[in-house]
Amino acid sequence: MESHGSSFSSPRTYLRALSETPARLARRAVSVSTSYEEMSAVRARSGSDMEKSLGWLDLIGFGVGGMVGAGVFVTTGRASRLYAGPSVVLSYAIAGLCALLSAFCYTEFAVDMPVAGGAFSYLRVTFGEFAAFLTGANLVMDYVMSNAAVARGFTAYLGTAIGVPAAKWRFTVAGLPDGFNEIDVVAVVVVLAVTLIICYSTRESSVVNMVLTALHIMFILFVIVVGLCKGDWNNFTEPGDPTHPSGFFPYGVSGVFNGASMVYLSYIGYDAVSTMAEEVRNPVKDIPIGVSGSVLIVTVLYCLMAASMSKLLPYDMIDPEAPFSAAFGGKWESRVIGVGAALGILTSLLVAMLGQARYMCVIGRSSVVPAWFARVHPKTSTPVNSSAFLGSYMSAA
Template identity: 25%
Template sequence: MQLLKRAFARESAAGYLEKDQQMERVLTTKDLIGLGVGTVIGSGIFILPGHEASNNAGPAVSIAFLVAAIFSGICGMAFAEFSSAMPVAGSAYSYGSVIYGEVIGWILGWSLILEYFLAVSAIATGFSAYFNNLLSQMGWALPKALQAGPGAGGVVNLMAVVIILISAAVLFAGVSQSKKIENAGVVLKVAIIALFIIGGLFFIKGHNYADFYPKQFQTGAFGLGGLTAATASIIFSFLGFDTIAAHAAEVKNPTKTMSRGILGTVAISAILYTLFSIVLTGIVNYKSLGVDDPAAFALQAVKQTQFSVVITIGALIGMFTAVLALIFASSRLAYSFGRDGLLPRGLGKVAGPHRLPVNALILAVAVEAFLAGLVPLSTLANLINIGTLTAFMFISFGVLILRKRHDLKHDGFKMPFYPVLPLIAAGLSLLLILRLPAETLKMYGVWVVIGLIWYFTYGIRHSALKQINK
């Protein structure tokens, strides 16, 4: 009983703020939107519209993206409220530790580790698919052994590993330098996506929309099985806004900046995703889009090879900015664990002229490069979704508890339509979790058990909270 009481002890937001003073507050609203859009508009827009149209929703995939965007926007408001009230590193992990207790915070952080680390690897895998497509258009090709990992018929996915290492080199140059590269990449990427949307309008064939929501996908309650399955998978695309919360300790004027960065990211991404999906499924029949580079494939199908090269370059830039932003976020999460003693304290040290969590960054890059080189994209996506949705559920419901905490100064952004909207967001998150494949739920269950074993054998004994409560 005493052990459980200790596990549910709550962290202090003031303590987190004090510890995070070692981080530089240099990020603005523009930088946060750059990081958010850089993450959201990555492999999601260049890969998932094709996969989900082919496997779950047909041309109605655009509806699935719009629903996912609305849902993510609602959850984004919950993250915006928390990050305004507690501008600390660690995102849902830190919020959960303050609101629910350390063990719940740890489970959320453990889920976020799954989300961030696998997301980097999945996007790097998508980068490799587009890069290999570009090489083939130029008449070159890497050896097949270097185009994919063992699970996909190769030895190692070389380009997936290389793009992670290049991103790491940029991040080691410091936050001020990396944000400039991120922002420039995002501007270029959005311009190329806009070019695809506008140019693609001239190649749309109306008959491709005739079977807008195919009968084979009309399963489950009210025939919405395919749409809800697609929406649950697409949530992966919108994980960028919650990574923004991971940077709260490095943001100027977080009370206003965090909410603007999060909600601005969701709005921009919703528009781009929905329009992109409509155009893509209008150019080529949805049945042909189950490939890792559907946008380039669609343009090649209508003999626009040169245009497809431009789109491929845009996809590569987009995935690079997503990898960059997610390594940034995952290293800050690892730093937060080290800061609090739940992982080795060396991860919580900030060093060098740029005041970076160097050890946490090295760990994140090593794990992500290993996964990207050896694990196929299909294995990663649903596990990313369940980590994201778990965090969404707890943080949305946590708004109800946050409002009652009089010890937290909270004069920043507040979620509207309280308490109805937080409850709707939490309920929808649970519904989407239950829509994920049973195998994904089992694998996630194993991951949570491993995390709890680590917490009760290492974390609880080394936690900084234990030292305070002595």
């Protein structure tokens, strides 16, 4: 496997490297790495090793924080109203099972090759560099654009929580097309604050995530308890409008699976946990518990949330855009939900940005982008010999 880190050393060498693109692409497109190379020579390009400061509890916290964002507050209503009705509870259970099976795949790779690359590294050792490059580019774009959208969503939910319209925190730039002419000051501040936290230390990032996730789960439990206590069990079988189909499966079994395909989006985030495998103290034990455990916990929470919403209102009266706020109806309940959703956005943003940074690090190790993307600062690392770690890991495995 060849290295072209010097291609970015100066404008002249970069231009020369561009002229050699066809030949380099032919050599590298189908070339594959190995687990040993990823964990030794490739990993050594970062200089210092990442500090091994995470255990299974940290990984569960990152997994739950990454998944339980604001998505569940929207997808539940749409899936129930349009596809599954009260059986949306089963839709979440089916989607959770699918997410768990996918999590097992990530776990298998992460245990076999505990490096920060996630899907990018897994593809490099299976399908080659070109497939890894396409996946890495898509992942980076996904993280950048989704993080921007999520940060703007934080402004909206924060405004709901404190009773201030989000428009008051945004200002318009003249000369730009509609939809691209507003700057969200709060979103910018949130992104910068999260960036400073994750740059300081992964250990401290985990502590912050644990605190925010715990608070968020408290709000979710509030929604579940109030919904189950205030609701009516008849709403699980009777629609509000007599002309609509009745029963627990108003749209049939196919509606349950259609709903599952929609609510699966609420589980996205567990894959970011695998990008932190290089910082786990005991990958063989901690990664399976962390990844699978977080998916199981989130599945239970989502099913209970769906049940509470279905108990509060007949499925044909649920607002597909803001189901929980409309179901509770009261002003103070809506504000509580806004606070909970805002906290969920912060945790999902923090986990996503951690994953994004590690993808860029590993892409830098492969020399697809400048090598300085791969550098690990000595102050946030532990100087552990890579070959010694590799030997001890293989003995443990």
